[in-house]
Amino acid sequence: MKKSLSIIIVLIIVCLVFSACGISKKDKKETTVEETTIKEETKESKEAVAKVVEMKNTAVNDGNLVGNMVCYGRMVNNKDEYYFRNPKDQERIYSVDMAGNVKKISGNIFMKDMHMLDGVIYYANTTVGDQKDTKFTDRNLYKYSTYTGENTKLTDLGFGTGDDSWLSFESLVDNYCYFSYSNGVDGIYHIARVKTDGSDLTELFTIPAGQNVGNPNVSVVDRKYVYFLSKDGLNCYDMESKQNKIAIPNFDCQNYFIYDGTIYYTEEDPYLRSCDLNGGNQRTVYDGSKLGFNVDSIQFNIYDNTLYVLIKSYDQHMGSLKKMNLDGSNVADIAEDIKWFNIVNGNVFLRYWDGKSKPDTELYTYNIAANTPIGQLVNFDAAMNNAKPQVSTQKDSTLPVAKYLPYFKDSKIIMGLQTENAWMESIGHSYDGNLGLGEHFYGNIYDRGDYYEVKNVNLYTPYLYDEEPTTDMIYKASQKSNEEYLGASRLKNGKWIIYGEDDSEYSYIYYTGSIYIRKDATVYTGRVSDNYNYRQYALKDVLDKINNGDNYIEAYILEVDEKGYVKVLANQEWG
Numbered sequence: 001m002k003k004s005l006s007i008i009i010v011l012i013i014v015c016l017v018f019s020a021c022g023i024s025k026k027d028k029k030e031t032t033v034e035e036t037t038i039k040e041e042t043k044e045s046k047e048a049v050a051k052v053v054e055m056k057n058t059a060v061n062d063g064n065l066v067g068n069m070v071c072y073g074r075m076v077n078n079k080d081e082y083y084f085r086n087p088k089d090q091e092r093i094y095s096v097d098m099a100g101n102v103k104k105i106s107g108n109i110f111m112k113d114m115h116m117l118d119g120v121i122y123y124a125n126t127t128v129g130d131q132k133d134t135k136f137t138d139r140n141l142y143k144y145s146t147y148t149g150e151n152t153k154l155t156d157l158g159f160g161t162g163d164d165s166w167l168s169f170e171s172l173v174d175n176y177c178y179f180s181y182s183n184g185v186d187g188i189y190h191i192a193r194v195k196t197d198g199s200d201l202t203e204l205f206t207i208p209a210g211q212n213v214g215n216p217n218v219s220v221v222d223r224k225y226v227y228f229l230s231k232d233g234l235n236c237y238d239m240e241s242k243q244n245k246i247a248i249p250n251f252d253c254q255n256y257f258i259y260d261g262t263i264y265y266t267e268e269d270p271y272l273r274s275c276d277l278n279g280g281n282q283r284t285v286y287d288g289s290k291l292g293f294n295v296d297s298i299q300f301n302i303y304d305n306t307l308y309v310l311i312k313s314y315d316q317h318m319g320s321l322k323k324m325n326l327d328g329s330n331v332a333d334i335a336e337d338i339k340w341f342n343i344v345n346g347n348v349f350l351r352y353w354d355g356k357s358k359p360d361t362e363l364y365t366y367n368i369a370a371n372t373p374i375g376q377l378v379n380f381d382a383a384m385n386n387a388k389p390q391v392s393t394q395k396d397s398t399l400p401v402a403k404y405l406p407y408f409k410d411s412k413i414i415m416g417l418q419t420e421n422a423w424m425e426s427i428g429h430s431y432d433g434n435l436g437l438g439e440h441f442y443g444n445i446y447d448r449g450d451y452y453e454v455k456n457v458n459l460y461t462p463y464l465y466d467e468e469p470t471t472d473m474i475y476k477a478s479q480k481s482n483e484e485y486l487g488a489s490r491l492k493n494g495k496w497i498i499y500g501e502d503d504s505e506y507s508y509i510y511y512t513g514s515i516y517i518r519k520d521a522t523v524y525t526g527r528v529s530d531n532y533n534y535r536q537y538a539l540k541d542v543l544d545k546i547n548n549g550d551n552y553i554e555a556y557i558l559e560v561d562e563k564g565y566v567k568v569l570a571n572q573e574w575g
Helices: 033-040 043-053 067-073 380-386 405-410 422-430 471-481 541-545
Strands: 075-078 083-084 092-098 101-102 109-115 120-125 141-145 151-153 165-173 176-183 187-197 202-207 219-221 225-230 233-238 245-247 255-259 262-266 271-276 283-287 295-303 306-313 318-324 332-336 338-345 347-352 363-368 375-377 444-447 451-462 484-489 496-500 507-525 535-538 555-561 564-570
Touching: 033 271, 043 332, 067 165, 067 255, 067 295, 067 338, 075 120, 075 225, 075 338, 075 375, 083 141, 083 347, 083 380, 101 380, 109 165, 109 202, 120 165, 120 347, 202 225, 202 233, 233 444, 262 295, 271 295, 283 318, 295 338, 306 363, 332 338, 332 347, 375 380, 507 541, 535 541, 541 564
Parallel strands: 507 564
Antiparallel strands: 075 083, 083 092, 092 101, 109 120, 120 141, 141 151, 165 176, 176 187, 187 202, 219 225, 225 233, 233 245, 255 262, 262 271, 271 283, 295 306, 306 318, 318 332, 338 347, 347 363, 363 375, 444 451, 451 507, 484 496, 507 535, 555 564
8 A cells, every 4th residue: 555755844943134234434414314314315215215114024044143143153053063163273163062062073164154054054155264365265155064074165256355355144044045245356246145055146236336335234124125235325125026225315334133123233333223114213222331441343133032232342352241122121231351242042152352251262151041150161272172073074975865855845746644633733743843744654774874775765745636626526536445535635835635544546656766864863753542742852762663673664754954865754653
């Protein structure tokens, strides 16, 4: 009897995107942006303002809080493993877990603006220790797999050696990398994006020479609008209409990001400010002028509807890290003498200035939810000397690419059943990705060192109907296959399927061959007699349970990675 397989991939991630800039403030009168807008706006700019006022929500960010980008995206995480730049090893990349176990990425790879997605670090290539190098020209985007060590170039842009040669990778949204760059030759600034597989490189907008203001600071809002800075002010590019409008004329800042319909920004003074998306309702969120040192930089981030603000002085090597409500109320001190901070996975990671309060050779952290005391996590010197090697860097990965992966990416292919059966709801609630569940697959399993190969697998998907199948169609399906067909179910793509005890009559094989399972795969287990109480296990701990005596694997596929390797499975045969 044929069995079917179902998978729906849904990516749920924290909805938070922001952008940072380092812009020289223009000379201007003490007139609010709102007043300037009223006096100077044209009919066209009025239409633009009206349009952006309606927007409320920031885009989903798949890889990092862009509020971390002002610190060059120093930290990312893959589950409980955190990747960081080691300042004692020329900013090479290391990893650490919360128990303090440290590893080092092999090879001379230097990253900035790091984003993490499905075990892959997406980053902007940089020089040793971020030092200025007149001969360095490869400022392209890359991705690095933490599982295989494969390092892949995503863009092949040409860069000169001038001072204005740079690339800034601000946001990873819906599997697109959004970035800005200058080739250092013609003075033109480019706003662009590229898919995470390196395809569909698209130039969204160009800022002509003479109209740019340092880093344009790209910020994606509502998955549709790309904000950036120019001499005209704050721009809003509509990716659907491919039209650009000036959202706030003459807007100027050092740093900014957009959150829930509000712009938070800094100028060349010790104040954090906010305003609406049309420049109105300007207000001071935080006044850092009374901290006892000369403020020359403010870094800020938002996590769980809370502002985290670092007011600091590069000249005096001082910095005060605080948290507060979004309106600036209920200010609380976190730490003094802070050099930089990143927020990753609910943890605040920070480093002190020159050992004033604590040694600057240490990386410290505290957990936001638990409100734990600040504790030492990594000694940079010890990490450099004692780190275990990470997977070796490979220019060309030797691991095969799954041939069935295109089917998983095809929205028209919906595998297995989408009913409201209790066992499906149970696994859906147990698995945060809520990807659904399909039928068993069978095949011989082989250990390939870095992964498992399951041979002789048939993957099925049901026939899809444009309209709801009639009762007569369902009855005929039961009669023809001698199985009980229970009804019809509508899928998320709008299509319909007939479902029942067996899919053999109303399904077809779309792939025959091998599938690949990662050795770090997660397995959810449970069974009917255990009230469908699925629990999470590591594959290595339950492999013998999901293998029968003939060395066959019997499980459900829930999720695959970018290479098509199975990341999450479920097994309901034991509890």
